Amino acid sequence: HSRPKPQLRTASMDALGLSELRHLKPRQLLSQVLNFALILSTAFMLWKGLSVATDSPSPIVVVLSGSMEPAFQRGDLLFLWNRNLELDNPPTPGTQVGEIVVYNVIGKDIPIVHRVVRKHQGPSKTPLHLLTKGDNNHADDTELYARGRWYLDREKEVIGSVVGYVPFVGYVTIMLSEHPWMKTVLLGIMGLLVIV
Amino acid sequence: MHSTLVRAQNVFGFFTTVAFFVAGLVSLTSLLYPANVSVDVIRANSVKMYCISSFISFSRAAGLCVGGRAHQYYATKVQEYAVLNFDLEADLSSLFNWNTKQVFAYVSATYPGSKYTDNEVVIWDTILPSRSASKLILKNERAKYSINDITGKFAGRDDVTLSFHWNVQPHVGRLTWGVVGLTEGVKFPEVEKAGKKSAAK
Numbered sequence: 001h002s003r004p005k006p007q008l009r010t011a012s013m014d015a016l017g018l019s020e021l022r023h024l025k026p027r028q029l030l031s032q033v034l035n036f037a038l039i040l041s042t043a044f045m046l047w048k049g050l051s052v053a054t055d056s057p058s059p060i061v062v063v064l065s066g067s068m069e070p071a072f073q074r075g076d077l078l079f080l081w082n083r084n085l086e087l088d089n090p091p092t093p094g095t096q097v098g099e100i101v102v103y104n105v106i107g108k109d110i111p112i113v114h115r116v117v118r119k120h121q122g123p124s125k126t127p128l129h130l131l132t133k134g135d136n137n138h139a140d141d142t143e144l145y146a147r148g149r150w151y152l153d154r155e156k157e158v159i160g161s162v163v164g165y166v167p168f169v170g171y172v173t174i175m176l177s178e179h180p181w182m183k184t185v186l187l188g189i190m191g192l193l194v195i196v
Numbered sequence: 197m198h199s200t201l202v203r204a205q206n207v208f209g210f211f212t213t214v215a216f217f218v219a220g221l222v223s224l225t226s227l228l229y230p231a232n233v234s235v236d237v238i239r240a241n242s243v244k245m246y247c248i249s250s251f252i253s254f255s256r257a258a259g260l261c262v263g264g265r266a267h268q269y270y271a272t273k274v275q276e277y278a279v280l281n282f283d284l285e286a287d288l289s290s291l292f293n294w295n296t297k298q299v300f301a302y303v304s305a306t307y308p309g310s311k312y313t314d315n316e317v318v319i320w321d322t323i324l325p326s327r328s329a330s331k332l333i334l335k336n337e338r339a340k341y342s343i344n345d346i347t348g349k350f351a352g353r354d355d356v357t358l359s360f361h362w363n364v365q366p367h368v369g370r371l372t373w374g375v376v377g378l379t380e381g382v383k384f385p386e387v388e389k390a391g392k393k394s395a396a397k
Contacts, residue, residue, distance in 0.1 A: 070325065071298055071365045097304050097316045098361050098373060115300075117321075120346040121314040129312075129346055135300065135323065151346060164370050166219065 056082035056160035061102055062170030063113055067134030068100070075171030078102070078113065080160025094128055095119070095154055100162040101132060106146050111159065114141055120151065128154035223369020226295030233362065235376045237285040238303075240358050241336050245278050245351050245387045276351055277344040278384055280305065280319055282358060284334040286376075291364050292327040299324040300363040301332065305343060307356040307384070317343045319358075355381035 050059045059080050063072045072078070080102055084094055095101065100115045117140060118131035129151035133140035142150055152158060176183050284303065291299050302321035309315055319339035324330045343350075358379040364372045 070323065071300065096373070097318055098300075098302055098363055100371070117318040117341065119314070119316045120309075120312040122312050135321075162371060165366060166368055 054081050054083065054160065056080045058102075058111070058159055061111060061113065062173050064110070064174065065112075065134075067136050068113055068115070069136045071100075071135060072113065072165070073167070075168055075174055077166040077170040078162045079164035079166075081163045082158075082160040084161060094121070095130065095158070095161055101130065101152075101158045102160055102162065103132065103152055103158040105144060106157060108146075112141070112144065113162070118151075127156075130154055130158065219368045222295050223366060226293055226366060227370060227372075229293045229295075230290075231364075231374070232290045233286065233288055233374060233376055235284075235286040235360055237283050238358060238360050238379055239283045240305075240356070240379050240382045241281040241283060243278055243280050243356070243382055243384060245276055245385050246342075275344055275348045276387060277342040278350075279342050280339040280358075281336050282320070282334070282339070283336060284332055284360060286332045286360060288324060288330040288332070288362055289327050291362060292330060295366045295369060297365045297367050299330065300365060302361050302363075303339075303358055304361060305356055305358055307350070307353050309345070309347065309350065309353065312346055315345065317341070319343060351384055351386045353384045356384055357381050 047059075051057060053059075059082075061078050061080060063074055063076045063078060066074060078100075095116060097116050097119050100113060102111050102113045104111050112132075114132035114134045114137075116130050117133045118129075120129040131140055131142070131151055145152065176186070282303065286301070288299055288301060300321065300323055302318050304316050304318045306314075306316045319341050320337065321340065322332070359375055361373060361375045364374075366372075
């Protein structure tokens, strides 16, 4: 004994040949759009929340080069923690030698994941100077730093030190960034799945 | 409900769930694994100080840094560097479990200073890919990396200690570090003059 659902039927739509659209239910479509937007914003909130919790602008990074092999391969996922600056030198020591840090050289865009091989720190509140080197590289990273600088500043250039590791999972992002046409294909497929 | 696409989706979803749980179990159980690393010997044998400068003739004339060569980092200041020899005997086999991908072992030298009070430099490292390679016996091993201080001059500083660290790289999960073995303090000697080969302790 249910009421028949109201159909959207106008003469103009029939004339335009869009008669199929009468089966479209605007409320359902809108709620699907809302769901999609909720999923997107939840993912964004999770990302930004993780960024705040770890105090790092990019708490999860993908390994791009092979300079840390055999520990890290291209496509591995790394979880960063950036709350170990400890510029008040004692009592808690900050970033130690042997930790693996991710840094952006000032003026360059690519994050580099290498191990700290040297550390020099003055009394509290002074910068912590670090020198890094990839395990698979013969020489340390001095050539990669900005001109005239021989050490990294822990607070300004390092975006976190590695605490967790998951293999392979990040290879999707590498493929997407190196083959941009795959992004459009992926978005197309996702769009089709929503509509169908 | 039973189309190929839905089946493929279900299989993929199940795969990711199982993979997630297996990875979680592997990483959590390996964290509880007891590790007992023993270091029998760690000792600094000799420390030699050298000096490099890009202005070799200038520094010779000024009486600084004799026996230098061109600066390795293209800077113009005079730079002293130290090379250590050390003994090490350590057994890292207890660190290898189902979740160990490799162990990165390194020896670092810690020394004080006036402008920079905390200095630590890695002088030697190695990658241990498996349990069979995890027993280290090094006698009078020359440091892989020389020490040069951020200020450039550090001859004569006292209380230089060596420590042995390891870093376990898992297949999945949390990276762990450990340190053991601290030597007694040695001293950075004065810069060696060219022609005199003396080993200072």
